Amino acid sequence: MEVKIAQNAGFCFGVKRAMQTAWDELENKTEDKIYSLGPLIHNKQAVDKYKEKGLVEHDDLDNIPSDSKLIIRSHGVAEKVYTDSKSRNMEIVDTTCPFVKKIHNIAKDYYEKGYKIIIVGNPTHPEIIGINGWCNNEAIIISSLEEIDNITFDPTELYHVVSQTTANLELFDKIVEKLKTKIDNLTVQNTICSATKERQLSAIDLAKEVDCMVVIGGKHSSNTQKLVNICKEIVPTFSIETKDELEKEAFAAFKVAGVTAGASTPDWIIDEVIEYLKEI
Ligand code: SF4
Missing domain, CATH: 3.40.50.11270 (Rossmann fold)
Structure with missing residues (x-):
C-alpha cells in the first residue's frame, strides 16, 4: 500500500x-x-x-x-x-502555548485599563478558565449567538473581545457582528490559532489525492472527529485510535491511503500506523 x-x-x-x-x-x-x-x-x-x-x-x-x-x-x-x-x-x-499566553496578557492589560473582557469560547474548557483568571474571573464568556440575547451590556462601559484559540472563525465573526449591534464601545482581537484550520485544510488536500483516509485520534476528541467528517465527504475514511484497530482486509480495494491525525496524537502512534499500512 x-x-x-x-x-x-x-x-x-x-x-x-x-x-x-x-x-x-x-x-x-x-x-x-x-x-x-x-x-x-x-x-x-x-x-x-x-x-x-x-x-x-x-x-x-x-x-x-x-x-x-x-x-x-x-x-x-x-x-x-x-x-x-x-x-x-x-x-x-x-x-503554556505562547499563543495562549498572548491572550492572558491581552486580558490582563485590557482589564487593568478598565475594559470588560468578552471571551468567545467554551466556558468549561481549561483554556477559557485560564484566560478568565487573568481578568479577575469577570469575563463574559459567549459560546453561541443565542446567549447574547440574555446579556445586558452597560452603555457606559468599554468592552474588549478575544477568542478561544480553537474557536470556529465563522461563529466568532457572527458573534462579533451581533455584539456590534448591542455595544457601542467595542474593540475586537481575533486570537484564533491557525493550527486547527491548517490541519483541516491539509486533510482535505490529501483526501482528494488518495483512495481512502485513515484518521488517528481519540473517539471523543472533537478536532479528530471533525477531521473524520471532513475526509468522509471525499473518500472512504477509517477512524482509529491506534494501529490495533486496523484490519488488513478492509484495505483490499485501495492502493493509496492517506493518513492524518488529531491534535493530541503523538508521532510514535502515527508512525506505527504508517508502518502497518505500508506492509499491507
Ligand atoms: S492549537 Fe494553537 S494555541 Fe493551541 S496549543 Fe496548538 S499552537 Fe498553541
Whole structure:
C-alpha cells in the first residue's frame, strides 16, 4: 500500500513544545515525581507513557505537595495558580502555548485599563478558565449567538473581545457582528490559532489525492472527529485510535491511503500506523 501523510497532522506547535519540555524534565529529573495540573493531553497512550516516567497528575493544586515541581500544560492556567504555587515554594515548568499566553496578557492589560473582557469560547474548557483568571474571573464568556440575547451590556462601559484559540472563525465573526449591534464601545482581537484550520485544510488536500483516509485520534476528541467528517465527504475514511484497530482486509480495494491525525496524537502512534499500512 502506498501511504501519504497530511502536511499538517498530529501535534500542533504548542502541544509539541509542551510535550517535549515535559519529557525532558522527566528524563532529567532528580526528584521521585513531577506533577501536572490536569492531564498534559487527552491521549491515553501518551498519558500512560508519561506516567511510567514519573508524572503524576492532579486537577487540584491543593492535592500537590509543597516544594514539588509542577508542569503547567499548554492550555495555560489562571494567574492565581502562579501565585499560589509560588507561595508554596513549587518550581514551575511553564509549557503554556505562547499563543495562549498572548491572550492572558491581552486580558490582563485590557482589564487593568478598565475594559470588560468578552471571551468567545467554551466556558468549561481549561483554556477559557485560564484566560478568565487573568481578568479577575469577570469575563463574559459567549459560546453561541443565542446567549447574547440574555446579556445586558452597560452603555457606559468599554468592552474588549478575544477568542478561544480553537474557536470556529465563522461563529466568532457572527458573534462579533451581533455584539456590534448591542455595544457601542467595542474593540475586537481575533486570537484564533491557525493550527486547527491548517490541519483541516491539509486533510482535505490529501483526501482528494488518495483512495481512502485513515484518521488517528481519540473517539471523543472533537478536532479528530471533525477531521473524520471532513475526509468522509471525499473518500472512504477509517477512524482509529491506534494501529490495533486496523484490519488488513478492509484495505483490499485501495492502493493509496492517506493518513492524518488529531491534535493530541503523538508521532510514535502515527508512525506505527504508517508502518502497518505500508506492509499491507
Ligand atoms: S492549537 Fe494553537 S494555541 Fe493551541 S496549543 Fe496548538 S499552537 Fe498553541
